[in-house]
Structure formats: structure tokens, C-alpha cells
Amino acid sequence: MALVSSRGITIAGPIPGSLAKYCTGKMMYVNVAVCLSVFLLVIGLSIGLSINNFKGSNALDSAPLIDGHNDLAYNLYALLNNNLDKFDLTKNLSDDKIWGMNACNSCYTDLPRLRKGKVGAQFWAAFVGCDSQYKDAVQLTMRQIDVIKRLVNKYPNDLQFVTEADSIEEAWKNGKIASMIGVEGGHSMDSSLAVLRLYYELGVRYMTLTHMCNTPWADSSLVNDSAVHNLTEFGAAVIYEMNRLGMLVDLSHVSHNVMRHVLLRTKAPIMFSHSSAFSVCHNYRNVPDDVLHMVKKNNGVVMVNFYSGFVNCNSSRNATIQDVVDHINYIRNLIGADYVGIGADYDGVSSMPEGLEDVSKYPDLFDRLYESNVNPRWTKEELEKLAGRNLIRVFKAVEEVRDTLAKSEHPRQDIINARDIYNAEVDDNIKPGLCYTGKEWKDLNQTSATY
Numbered sequence: 001m002a003l004v005s006s007r008g009i010t011i012a013g014p015i016p017g018s019l020a021k022y023c024t025g026k027m028m029y030v031n032v033a034v035c036l037s038v039f040l041l042v043i044g045l046s047i048g049l050s051i052n053n054f055k056g057s058n059a060l061d062s063a064p065l066i067d068g069h070n071d072l073a074y075n076l077y078a079l080l081n082n083n084l085d086k087f088d089l090t091k092n093l094s095d096d097k098i099w100g101m102n103a104c105n106s107c108y109t110d111l112p113r114l115r116k117g118k119v120g121a122q123f124w125a126a127f128v129g130c131d132s133q134y135k136d137a138v139q140l141t142m143r144q145i146d147v148i149k150r151l152v153n154k155y156p157n158d159l160q161f162v163t164e165a166d167s168i169e170e171a172w173k174n175g176k177i178a179s180m181i182g183v184e185g186g187h188s189m190d191s192s193l194a195v196l197r198l199y200y201e202l203g204v205r206y207m208t209l210t211h212m213c214n215t216p217w218a219d220s221s222l223v224n225d226s227a228v229h230n231l232t233e234f235g236a237a238v239i240y241e242m243n244r245l246g247m248l249v250d251l252s253h254v255s256h257n258v259m260r261h262v263l264l265r266t267k268a269p270i271m272f273s274h275s276s277a278f279s280v281c282h283n284y285r286n287v288p289d290d291v292l293h294m295v296k297k298n299n300g301v302v303m304v305n306f307y308s309g310f311v312n313c314n315s316s317r318n319a320t321i322q323d324v325v326d327h328i329n330y331i332r333n334l335i336g337a338d339y340v341g342i343g344a345d346y347d348g349v350s351s352m353p354e355g356l357e358d359v360s361k362y363p364d365l366f367d368r369l370y371e372s373n374v375n376p377r378w379t380k381e382e383l384e385k386l387a388g389r390n391l392i393r394v395f396k397a398v399e400e401v402r403d404t405l406a407k408s409e410h411p412r413q414d415i416i417n418a419r420d421i422y423n424a425e426v427d428d429n430i431k432p433g434l435c436y437t438g439k440e441w442k443d444l445n446q447t448s449a450t451y
């Protein structure tokens with residue numbers, strides 16, 4: 001006989017023969033109290049042992065690990081011009097002559113290591129460089145959306161394309177890595193709500209409002225001390241339209257002021273797909289405390305970035321896994337475990353902390369968090385929320401806002417003022433209007449003698 005807990009875990013082995021005799025023989029009534037005590041002792045010890053045996057990474061067996069940002073698709077573009085015939089995700093690529101760590105300083109991803117890392121779901125970033133802004137950003141972004149879809153289709157036993165919150169856990173339970181698309185950088189929509197809507201139709205489920213460049217309607221993290229546009233009226237229309245569509249608003253990369261402006265306007269919870277804590281490391285890519293408090297009020301989530309340069313601001317030493325633990329613990333301590341997640345930024349950066357060298361290392365991070373000296377200690381449920389349940393909650397809330405707005409709202413028809421793009425191009429030292437033939441540009445041309 002074995003005692004089995006309500007979760008089906010064996011918590012005590014067979015009852016030894018002598019003990020069975022003692023507890024079931026003639027003396028049973030006399031010794032019932034002793035028997036019960038022995039049983040309780042055995043059960044108590046076993047439960048104690050099973051708690052002691054819990055490792056933080058066990059949480060990744062009971063909840064999907066959802067990473068908010070991986071740039072593998074950009075590497076496919078940069079290294080292979082998106083030719084998937086030359087790429088085998090099923091191989092361990094750590095020593096590969098193109099993808100190995102010695103050949104490529106931003107390559108950390110393949111299936112064997114994703115599996116070892118217990119990754120349950122991944123937002124794959126569709127990213128194109130800021131140098132495509134005002135030029136061919138839309139066409140290049142479409143290529144990246146396409147290559148992510150082709151990648152997912154190529155490995156149907158391991159990857160599953162997902163566009164709804166409920167499907168994440170479903171795919172994970174079926175042994176697949178739920179694969180979603182996030183467009184990284186508002187320059188990819190070329191200031192057009194029509195393009196934004198069609199990205200949603202293609203399955204894009206978050207858009208980061210900027211990358212490392214301002215758009216004509218939102219500032220990036222590079223301009224914190226001297227705001228250029230903040231969030232313009234058109235920027236507010238972008239937020240509104242994302243809320244209406246059910247697309248997650250991603251505030252990684254935007255200026256601290258834009259974070260605040262968006263959090264005051266959005267009707268749905270927001271996400272930071274790959275950002276850490278500003279108080280721990282003063283880099284403007286990280287999230288300041290007052291914004292963290294706003295995220296809590298908004299019921300959003302900050303998915304912590306592992307990049308060495310964002311987690312460790314002390315240039316006299318290398319970043320380590322402990323730095324990432326410190327960022328996660330800081331956010332949990334300030335606003336609670338309900339608003340923090342994981343957005344490592346693998347394949348998007350050239351340096352990862354010691355102990356988090358590739359996508360196989362997430363379990364080590366969870367073990368370390370559970371062992372970390374914080375009060376109160378992390379619980380299993382909190383680790384599950386950090387792993388993915390917080391993101392799923394945010395995603396579902398975004399879908400609910402979409403469904404509510406669908407009853408009364410229609411697609412926004414705002415067209416950005418061509419003058420805003422004209423000025424933004426001048427700011428970027430680009431000859432204005434070279435790549436635009438739309439009606440609004442022709443109108444601007446006719447009404448502006450100085451143009």
C-alpha cells in the first residue's frame with residue numbers, strides 16, 4: 001500500500017510488515033492512538049521531505065514558460081536572408097559554423113536547447129532596422145512575419161502558431177511550443193492604422209511602440225531627457241486602435257514619458273515584452289518605479305530582459321544570473337508577483353549573463369529564485385505566474401477589452417498629418433517625402449508653399 005496525496009504524488013512507501021501487524025492485530029484497539037501517531041509522523045515527514053524536494057524549476061512543469069521576446073527571426077534574415085532550407089532548428093547549434101557561439105555573438109536558440117529550457121511559449125519578434133523607417137519598413141516586416149510563419153510550419157511536431165490566450169496552454173499541454181508574433185517597433189506600421197489592422201489579421205499579437213528610433217508619434221527610450229514628440233494625438237489613436245483590435249501594447253523601448261502617457265490612456269492592460277528595473281540598473285530601457293506602480297494599477301506585466309547591459313550597470317564586472325534574479329525580486333518586492341514575467345531577449349543581444357548563456361538556462365533561473373533569500377519566499381504559485389500565467393491573464397484581459405469595444409466601436413480612420421512625418425524626416429536628416437506618394441502628401445504639397 002502507498003499513501004497518495006490529492007495531487008497523485010506518492011508520499012509514503014509500503015507499510016512495513018511489523019507495523020502492519022502491530023496496527024491490525026488484536027492489540028489494534030489498545031494501540032490505535034499509537035498507530036495514528038506513527039502514521040501522522042510518517043505522513044508529516046514525507047510531506048516535509050516533498051516540500052524540501054521542490055525546486056523552483058518544477059513550476060515550469062505545471063505552468064507554461066512564456067518568453068516575451070526572441071529575435072531568432074532577425075538572425076534568420078541577417079545570416080540566411082530568410083532561406084530556411086539552410087537552417088535546421090532541430091539540431092543543437094551551439095558549435096555550428098554559422099549559428100554556433102564562436103561564429104555568432106547573438107545566436108542562442110535551437111529546439112534541443114528550447115526543450116531543455118522548458119520553454120512552453122515564445123513571442124517571436126518580427127523586427128526590422130530603424131534605417132528602414134520612411135522607406136521599406138512595411139515590406140521588410142512582412143518578410144519577417146512570413147519567415148516566422150514558415151518556421152512554425154516547418155516544425156509542426158514542436159511549434160504551434162497561436163493567436164489566442166486560451167490556445168497557449170492548450171498547445172503547451174500537447175507538447176508544442178506555442179509560437180506567437182510580436183512586431184518590434186512602431187516604424188514597422190509606417191504611421192498607418194490600415195497596416196496595423198492588417199498585421200493583426202496576419203496574427204501579430206503585440207506591437208512594441210518604438211524600437212531605438214522615434215516614430216513621428218512616439219518617442220523611444222533614447223530621448224528621455226529631452227522629449228521630442230512624447231505620445232502625439234495620432235499616437236493616442238494607435239493605442240486606441242490596438243485596444244480595439246485586441247493587440248497587446250508593448251512598452252519596451254519607449255521613453256519613460258511615453259510609458260506614462262500610454263498607461264494613462266490605454267483601456268487594456270499593457271506589457272513590457274523585454275524590459276528590466278530602472279532602480280536596479282539605470283538604463284533608460286528599464287522601467288522606473290513610478291511606472292511599475294502604474295503597471296500594477298493597470299494590471300499589466302513587465303517581462304524581465306536578461307541582456308547583460310540592462311541588468312548590470314557596473315562595468316567593472318560581468319553580469320551574472322544573480323543580476324536577473326535581483327531585477328525580478330525587485331519588481332516582486334515593489335509591486336507583487338502578479339506583474340512580472342520573463343522576456344529574455346535571446347538572439348537580439350550580444351551578451352548574456354553568466355549562468356544564462358542560452359535558451360536552455362531558464363530552469364536554473366527558477367531554481368535560483370526559489371532559493372533566493374527573500375521574504376516572503378517565492379511560492380510555487382508565484383513562480384507559475386512569473387513563468388507564464390501573468391502573461392496569459394494580461395492577454396485574456398486584452399481580448400475581453402476587444403470584445404467589449406466591438407459592441408460599440410468602429411475602426412479608427414485617423415490619417416497622420418503628413419506634416420508630422422515631414423518634420424520627423426527632417427529631424428532624422430532624411431530628405432522629406434522621398435518615399436511617399438499618398439494623397440495626404442499630395443495635399444501637403446499643394447497647401448504648403450515652403451514644402
Ligand SMILES: [Zn+2]
Nearest residue numbers: 184253274348
Ligand atoms: Zn528590443
